[in-house]
Amino acid sequence: MNRNVDLKGGVAIEDHGVIGDLRTVALVGHEGTIDWLCYPHFDSPSLFAALVDPEKGGYWRVSPEPDGVLKRQFYWPDTNVLVTRFYTSDGVGELIDLMPLGKGARSEGREVLRRVRVVRGHMAFRMECFPAFNYARDEHETHVVSGGAAFVSKDLSMQLVTPAKLKQEGRGVVANFTLQESESMVFTLREGGVEGCHLHLHTHDSAEKLFRDTVDYWRHWLSKCKYTGRWREMVQRSALALKLMTFEPSGAIVAAPTCSLPESPGGTRNWDYRYCWLRDAAFTVYAFMRIGFDEEAAAFMRWVEARCAESGDGPLPLMFCLDGSPVPKEEELLHLSGYGGAKPVRIGNLAAHQLQLDIYGELMDSVYLSNKYAAPISYDFWRHLRRLVDWVCENWHMADEGIWEIRGSRRHFVYSKLMCWVAVDRAIRLADKRSLPADRAKWLTVRDAIFEEIMEKGWCAEKGAFIQAYGHEALDAANLLMPLVFFLSPVDPRMLSTLDLIRKPPREGGLTSDGLVFRYEADEKLDGIEGSEGTFNLCSFWLVEAMTRASAARPDLLDEARLIFERMQGYANHLGLYAEQTGMSGEALGNFPQALTHLSLISAAYNLDRTLGRHD
Secondary structure, rough: OOOOOOOOOOOOHHEEEEOOOOOOEEEEOOOOOOEEEEEOOOOOOOEOOOOOOOOOOOOOEEEEEEEOOOEEEOOOOOOOOOEEEEEEOOOEEEEEOOOOOOHHOOOOEEEEEEEEEEEEEEEEEEEEEEEOHHHOOOHHHHEEEEEEEEEOOOOOOOOEOOOOOEEOOOOOEEEEEEEEEEEEEEEEEEEEOOOOOOHHOOHHHHHHHHHHHHHHHHHHHOOOOOOOOOHHHHHHHHHHHHHEEEEEEEEEOOOOOEEOOOOOOOOOOOEEEOHHHHHHEEEEHHHHHOOHHHHHHHHHHHHHHHHHHHHOOOOOEEEEEOOOOOOOEEEEEEEOHHHHHOOOOOEEOOHHHHHOOOHHHHHHHHHHHHHHHHHOOOOHHHHHHHHHHHHHHHOOOOOOOOOOOOOOOOEOOOOHHHHHHHHHHHHHHHHHHHHOOOOOHHHHHHHHHHHHHHHHOOOOOHHHHOOOOOOOOOHHHHHHHHHOOOOOOOOOHHHHHHHHHHOOOOOOOOOOOOEOOOOOOHHHHHHHHOOOOOOEEEHHHHHHHHHHHHHOOOOOOHHHHHHHHHHHHHHOOOOOOOOOOOOOOOOOOOOOOOHHHHHHHHHHHHHHHHHHHHHH
């Protein structure tokens, strides 16, 4: 459990697993409670949200009676099928949670399937289902009918289908039942009204077939993974987690499937990550292609191309809804208590309207990688990209809110300038490689001007490090990407000096605590937000990769990079999943699971393993 916050009956972030069907996900607590599910899509209103309000948010629990039994949660090997096992003196029970995929999925609709069975002895169970539609803002009617129950709200109706005898309690339903060895009980949640529950009942055999077909789907998908190096299990689990965060109809990937899980215990740094950031493009394409998932990388690139084609002459939006539409305005849900009391609970994202110049670099890097390792880009795509690069050439000198989406005043962030350099550099490389028409003279002039300015204004000789923003000498872990994007050699003296300072603990002016990296020193004057935050898991993996590359000149850094990488594995939860941050007591903080963390894990593992291979 989270050791810094009284969760008031809720389940800690790190005590969850995730299941999904490439449209949405459900978070399942280690004691058998689904306390987060947005339906029908990742960014739809919530159906269960006890994660951010245990009393009002709604939940769906299946657990033994009495409580207090020994529990263990794990994924069925090589899949996203989740198993929660219960141990008592009377027997052993299993709760298997999945969203059917593959040939076994029903053509007439999607469903969340929960099958509880006893494998030894006997066990008494209790099922409770209390939905709370639209973030607990919409009223609903509950009907107990033949074959289950129906929950009907003004915009969405759901059926709980089961042979168990249900009893209505308030706006929800409960069931008490006892199973003997080899017996099972199946519950499914699907969209539908009062009529027809009985038509969708599962037998033991049909539920077993769905389980086997879904296992086969995930194993077949994972078999495309080409990674065979060290830490293979962690890399594959990260790939499986990323696939869960993929919206299959469009190819987009959500930053995380949750909203408003706090970056500091009980704090106000609570954001909605259920959208797709262009920033993730380069990391996604690189990570997926490196380990063999070319189809996912290509699908995401098609999504990116469509967004570029829709853009006008102004700055490109930095995030989108999964279908490419604008992100809704930010709202504060003041009726919800927040995870561990962290308020306000926010939906929508105000940062969608910020200026973040770094997105152009990540976008162009992803296009460059896709063109190099997958398929050549089309001329029409190039026309759209050329227009964007010309815009960067005219506007790179502007101040912005930067990669960390500050809510204070704009600044000249070094990382933003760095990625503007990347945008122009990759455009030049593409034009030369493919003989594409471009204003090369202008682009070369701008690229070199950005480089010189970063080296002059972004470097602090007194600190011996690249700083966060012009005129502000704080460190920023984002500058670890300088050698990763080939701006500087990883063994350039300035880069090595920056690396050495970042690796120091905060009390000595650095950003690293036992190998875990803060993205910057949280400062209300900088980011306009009260409170502190934990170490940023993404930045910790960036440190590993920067040290790996620097080991060409400093061999001592390679062993340390490996130790940090393996230490970071110990901060994953019991299922190998990471939230955005790690708190000072080792607890998970921020939205969960976070795509960028798992993408950076794959990249760090790939490059570290390759470098170690040359030395072994």
